[in-house]
Amino acid sequence: MESLQYNTKRKPLIIPEYGRHIHLMIEQAKEEPNAAERNKLAKAIIGVMGNLNPHLRDVPDFQHKLWDQLFIMSGFDFDVESPFEKPQKELLETKPEKLAYPQNHPKYRFYGNNIKHMIDAAVNWKEGELKDVLVFTIANHMKKCFLSWNKDTVEDAVILSHLDELSNGKLKVTAQQLPLGDSVELMKIKTKNGNGPNSNNKQRKRNNRKRY
Numbered sequence: 001m002e003s004l005q006y007n008t009k010r011k012p013l014i015i016p017e018y019g020r021h022i023h024l025m026i027e028q029a030k031e032e033p034n035a036a037e038r039n040k041l042a043k044a045i046i047g048v049m050g051n052l053n054p055h056l057r058d059v060p061d062f063q064h065k066l067w068d069q070l071f072i073m074s075g076f077d078f079d080v081e082s083p084f085e086k087p088q089k090e091l092l093e094t095k096p097e098k099l100a101y102p103q104n105h106p107k108y109r110f111y112g113n114n115i116k117h118m119i120d121a122a123v124n125w126k127e128g129e130l131k132d133v134l135v136f137t138i139a140n141h142m143k144k145c146f147l148s149w150n151k152d153t154v155e156d157a158v159i160l161s162h163l164d165e166l167s168n169g170k171l172k173v174t175a176q177q178l179p180l181g182d183s184v185e186l187m188k189i190k191t192k193n194g195n196g197p198n199s200n201n202k203q204r205k206r207n208n209r210k211r212y
Contacts, residue, residue, distance in 0.1 A: 014073045018049060026074050035079070042080040046070060108162060110149035111142055116166060123170045136177045139163055144186045153183045 029041035049066050056062040064084045071078055076089040118138050125131040143159045156179050
């Protein structure tokens with residue numbers, strides 16, 4: 001019973017995927033006093049590591065990865081010659097900066113942030129026919145988003161008032177372009193594009209047919 005060793009009492013593995021034997025081989029190679037023999041042992045260990053992924057062991061980038069992992073498992077104090085630049089412990093331990101998460105809380109969440117970005121971009125467009133078409137397209141997209149949230153019909157006046165509010169009164173659909181797209185037609189387009197309420201079920205059925 002005294003000869004039994006439990007992993008909970010052993011030294012933690014740095015890269016568990018390689019197992020404890022690879023880590024022990026590295027520790028033994030580090031104790032070799034002869035530099036030439038130590039380099040041979042390092043290359044032999046790299047060969048064993050590569051055998052775990054034989055289809056990748058001859059790829060140059062993969063060889064670089066193996067040598068990096070060798071130094072990482074050795075604690076960065078393995079004095080051997082490497083065909084690649086040795087990794088820096090300080091660089092690997094440096095934590096990346098936290099990504100800024102957009103904390104946008106739009107008043108009408110069913111439109112999403114992209115609609116607001118489109119409105120802000122359209123405000124800066126030069127007046128003309130192209131801008132009128134863009135504003136009309138945004139209004140139709142707003143109506144489609146509204147219908148996704150509320151399956152009942154919605155009056156154009158509601159969409160136009162929301163557009164006016166979100167653009168601070170700077171965007172308006174011209175009278176010649178009204179009315180907006182029909183609610184039924186807009187929902188048909190959404191379903192056709194695979195975003196309808198039953199699209200997931202239909203896709204699941206198609207996948208099942210292919211499977212069997």
